[in-house]
Amino acid sequence: MTSYLKQYPPFFQLVVFSGIFLGCFVIYNFFFLGWAMPQVTGITAFDLQNGDLHNPHFVEVMKWMQLIYSLFCFLVPALLFLYLSDPHPLEYGDLRHRFRLVAGLLSIVILVCAMPAVGVLSDWNQQIHFGSLDESLRQLNQKATEMTEAMLRMQGWGSLLFNLLLIGIIPAIAEEMFFRGVIQRLLVRMTRRGWIGILLASLIFSLLHGEMLGFFPRAALGVILGLIYYISGNLWYSIVAHFINNGTQVVLLFLFQKHYIAFDISQDQPTPALAGLVSSVIVIGLFVIFWKFIPRKTIPGIFGRQTDIIEPPIT
Numbered sequence: 001m002t003s004y005l006k007q008y009p010p011f012f013q014l015v016v017f018s019g020i021f022l023g024c025f026v027i028y029n030f031f032f033l034g035w036a037m038p039q040v041t042g043i044t045a046f047d048l049q050n051g052d053l054h055n056p057h058f059v060e061v062m063k064w065m066q067l068i069y070s071l072f073c074f075l076v077p078a079l080l081f082l083y084l085s086d087p088h089p090l091e092y093g094d095l096r097h098r099f100r101l102v103a104g105l106l107s108i109v110i111l112v113c114a115m116p117a118v119g120v121l122s123d124w125n126q127q128i129h130f131g132s133l134d135e136s137l138r139q140l141n142q143k144a145t146e147m148t149e150a151m152l153r154m155q156g157w158g159s160l161l162f163n164l165l166l167i168g169i170i171p172a173i174a175e176e177m178f179f180r181g182v183i184q185r186l187l188v189r190m191t192r193r194g195w196i197g198i199l200l201a202s203l204i205f206s207l208l209h210g211e212m213l214g215f216f217p218r219a220a221l222g223v224i225l226g227l228i229y230y231i232s233g234n235l236w237y238s239i240v241a242h243f244i245n246n247g248t249q250v251v252l253l254f255l256f257q258k259h260y261i262a263f264d265i266s267q268d269q270p271t272p273a274l275a276g277l278v279s280s281v282i283v284i285g286l287f288v289i290f291w292k293f294i295p296r297k298t299i300p301g302i303f304g305r306q307t308d309i310i311e312p313p314i315t
Helices: 011-042 044-048 055-087 101-113 115-127 130-150 157-191 193-208 212-232 235-257 273-295
Strands: none
Touching: 011 044, 011 157, 044 055, 055 157, 101 115, 101 212, 101 235, 101 273, 115 157, 115 193, 115 212, 130 157, 130 193, 130 212, 157 193, 157 212, 157 235, 193 212, 212 235, 212 273
16 A cells, blocks of 8 residues: 555544444444344344343353454454554554553553542442433443343353453453544544543543443543553553453452452442542552653643644655
8 A cells, every 4th residue: 555544634534443433333233243143143133132141052142242342343443444554553553562561560550549539430420310311321221230240150260261351351452452542542633632632532432332320430441541551652551451450350250259259349339539539649640650651752741732743655
């Protein structure tokens, strides 16, 4: 190719990427969900929403369809966009940079320390009344919770490893490439403000998960992951932090189910407001350290104005 997407305005790139995503989404729904799944498993899309969550075969199909959805609707569009954007797609997508262990550990510490603040947001989000839609949204949230609990019922170590792949590894890679590696990158360039691009990408990240009762805490997690990527310029740090967030929950739930621990992470516990406040202060301090520690090319501050980026022609 002699002409790559990165040479076009970011708004045009975002339109193209949206088209790729919608195309993959339609193919997933019509081919995988509407045709292949009933042919191979005997389970229809209607069954998937209303089936017996205590049926092992049904739950297994549900897991595989979730895996295909993550791969085909998030990972494939991101990879295709990077391929169309640059002759060196992985390098362009910030996936070829050196991984510094200390920076990776600091990314994890930031996310872990943010959990009390996220918990306070979650408690507040649960109290929001959505008017005439409130009952329907709560029913949908309850259904999603039941489906997640069914997928997370683990019989042994094999189930644990599969769930770490399904809920930890694949979503961490696919969603970080999709939301941070592509959408956030384009929105920062479009708005020319780091904080606006990060915030908008995080809202989209939460919105596409489709759970309004968890909208704000998930958006907050998106902001944290977005900041890790923006400051470091290395997508692997946000991928690792994302995996630790998801994977830790899977492991703790497995340990509870096997009676190794008494703490049930699936049960919501209210978070003290003071803990959320202390958490926020600590996270801000850690991000200051992260900003000073990461060796990378000069970037404007989160609130600084981005300069125009002129991509050279490919020769």
